[in-house]
Amino acid sequence: MAKKSSVENNEKRRKTVKKFSGPRGRLKKIAMDKTLSTEERFDATLKLAQLPRNGSATRIRNRCEVSGRPRAYYRKLKMSRIALRELGSRGLVPGLVKSSW
Numbered sequence: 001m002a003k004k005s006s007v008e009n010n011e012k013r014r015k016t017v018k019k020f021s022g023p024r025g026r027l028k029k030i031a032m033d034k035t036l037s038t039e040e041r042f043d044a045t046l047k048l049a050q051l052p053r054n055g056s057a058t059r060i061r062n063r064c065e066v067s068g069r070p071r072a073y074y075r076k077l078k079m080s081r082i083a084l085r086e087l088g089s090r091g092l093v094p095g096l097v098k099s100s101w
Contacts, residue, residue: 002068010061013054020055024048 030036030044053059062073064080072081079087088096 002063002070004068006070007063007068010063013060016052016054017057017060020051021057024051024055027051 027044027048031041031048033041061070062075063070064073064083065078066083066087067080069080069082073079074081074084077084077093084093084096085098087093088098
């Protein structure tokens with residue numbers, strides 16, 4: 001099980017990203033637009049730097065919803081390989097048959 005603080009910090013990041021996705025997207029669009037003047041693009045870059053760092057989507061870490069484990073994460077199932085194996089062994093994942101020989 002992952003540390004509770006790590007899981008909670010990640011959830012805070014998710015909320016912050018959701019909150020700042022609109023302004024961040026608009027500023028990034030302005031900053032990347034080559035048709036605008038250099039001053040406008042630079043101002044947009046400065047405003048973008050004023051936004052919180054945790055507002056960036058790249059700061060979110062994919063974590064298992066069962067255990068909070070950050071590695072060996074299956075995006076489609078939103079869980080780690082270890083949690084998937086445990087639930088599969090118990091027969092709780094539909095369509096999954098764990099082989100053993």
